[in-house]
Amino acid sequence: MIETREPTGYRQRQRRKLTFARLSFYTFLALIAVAWAYIFVEGDSGFTLLLEGRTWDNAGKFLTRLAGAGQDERPAFLQPEQWWATGRLAYNTLAMSVLAIGIAGFGAFLTFIFAARNISSGSLGGTPSRLGAAVYYFLRILYAFTRAVPELVWAMLIVFFLSPGILPGALALGVHNLGIMGRLAAEVVEDMDPAPARAMRASGAGIFQIFLYAILPQTLPHFITYLLYRWEVVIRTTVVVGFVSAGGLGLEMRLNLSFFHYDQVTLLILWYLLLVTGVDFLSAWMRKMARFE
């Protein structure tokens, strides 16, 4: 009886699920079509510009000036003094990214354990309490909010009260990544093998010891790996946050663009690419270490 009923029930469920995925797919395609139509209808989409020769002239001119052609002096990116002068900005940008990762890392590290459901429910150790549950929901909402607001918007808000420098930018990046890191770390704890923690509790360990010897060793490698991945994203975004937070390469790039010093812009982009590549390399090296194999 049961054997004949279950497979059909299962198949029906499958068909419904499939239609949900399919329906979503068609909805998504429809949304895309509406979006493109809207962009073309709503105003000047910019696509007509592509048909004008003037646009291509300008774009060509822009590219040649980026390459430093057509100016009297040597382009900035061929002058060692200029590299030296902007190196200070690159240094600051790197510091900003590391500080941002530090803020995100510390913030997440201090809170993620209370944002894991198996901790707040007491199933790994400790005792469940109203306070624990309240803290759990508070942290999950905090993480969701901090990560939904983009770094640049955080920066626009923060420059309202913090003095310019690397701190506002780092804070903006740090707050956004705190939400991302906190959620990831809490999920790692939730997916963790609970058996060693339970066994420790049985042999007389308290909640602090369980945290230090069962939870941390199992989650720290993941935590550090994610943190390093985020660092790769953060170094790319540091420039962008610099546009508004008055620090590092970003601000200088923006100023040079508005003064039409395009050869300087190229120099800054080269620094940027150097930083990005360097951080990718460092992060990969440290991630290999973080596996602790």
Added chain:
Amino acid sequence: MPNGYHSTPGLKDATAPLAVVDNVTKTFPRVTALDHVALTIGAGERVALVGPSGSGKTTLLNLLSGMAQPDSGVVAVGGRDLSHNLPRRELSSLVGIIHQQLDLVPQLPVVHNVLAGRFGHWGVLRSFLSMLWPQDYHLAVAALQQMGIADKIQERTGHLSGGEQQRVAIARTMVQSPLLVLADEPVSSVDPARAQEILQLLLALTEDTGRALVASMHTPYLVSQFFSRAIGLKDGQVHFDIPAPELTQAIQSDLYGLGQEESIPHQD
């Protein structure tokens, strides 16, 4: 007395049984895992739990360890009712359990997994310090020496072989030094030669007067060789409770209707 093993804390009443399971019932959503089970275990006893898979052996061991609580009835060890929230230090000196899955933290060096047996005696500060500078180091060394793997003390636990990890788990219990040692299927996944070694090591844990061992077993000849008493479980009830040497014969003549095939060594 084996190295690194503390002297037995005296029982309040030397004549009282070490562990009492009184009319205990434990149910899970679909099954009654233990059905009105009553047992007493005295100091010095070496008890083998036998019975087909699903008969309630693991459940009984978990109740005896205080990790799970019965639905009704009382489990007491060393005269203390385990359903009362005992201070963790006291509970850890009463019972220690070695699960089939061992439950070690694979990322930690062996020394910390062994010293986890001391957590009941440490406060926050000492536990923290131990992370950087292992506390009670000599206890870990002595226990691992007895297990014959002292050279692995700094190795990452996950890198050890299955047999070595089992020795680490036994060393942890040795450092914990409980009165009642529980082991869930300690030899069901090792070859016969290794099984003899492991059982010898487990017996060493309870060699002192005043201690006892309870292990779930699948291999009748090992039971008669190493244990003093065999308790048969079936469908959550005590089916027989006999001196261990009688087990082989009892099974051969199928005295208890266990069914041959179910008691023959198997691995699950």
Added chain:
Amino acid sequence: MRPARPLLESPHFLSLLLLGAVAWSLTGVAWGEPLLHTGGGDSALDMLLALFPPDLSPAFLLVCLQAAWHTLSIALASITLAVLIGFPLGVMASGALVSPDSRLRAPLMLSSRFVLGTVRSIHELVWAVLLVAAIGLSPLAAIVALGLPYAGILGRIYAEFLEDTPEEPLTALRSAGASSWQTLVFGRLPMCTPDLVSYTFYRFECSIRSAAILSFVGIRGIGYEIQLSLGDLLFSQVWTLLLALLAIVALVDFWSGRVRQSLLES
């Protein structure tokens, strides 16, 4: 007695290295000068208090809705572009189309990987700044600025998924005489469709946030309105806009979660 482990392998070493790096970064902060603006504390407080309540007047909600749709339409258009560019490049980078012993294989894979890597390493806002300088301010500039780096990310991940498909069914196809194209279309692609779709959806969610910040170069949308309201010190409007952004992202997150679930279960 304690055999020392190689320094570089110790977990403590990496932690110390990271802590040291953060300590170094702190030296970059100008601690001598006041960290807050004069009156900065007050504006922070004003900003916080403006949450109670956010501006929920019908007129402003309409502005919000329009801005949200603007942002969403840019995100949708740019993810289309990203898939159109990223998918072919990703297929090339995975090497699925050339036979393993072809001499073309290495150059093709490397060059497509290089293109994907380059467009990816430049942040979308930097692309936007450059494109606006080159072709002027328009939705087109925004769509291309978002589409390029997203194509880079999608392409790389598509390539990884295609490479990670189990080999056995493909060998069976090949031994039945299927060409590289047929193995791709009837073997690899169907096998990793759930992964491809759910990852694309996840990136769409990210592209909404990215589209919102393109306001910085003057593209209309949620970020643009946030900038306007901030300029007028209308903090309660800022909160409304932030909550609207949160709502869209949460909605798409929920949707993609459901799609992923149904794809994995089927």
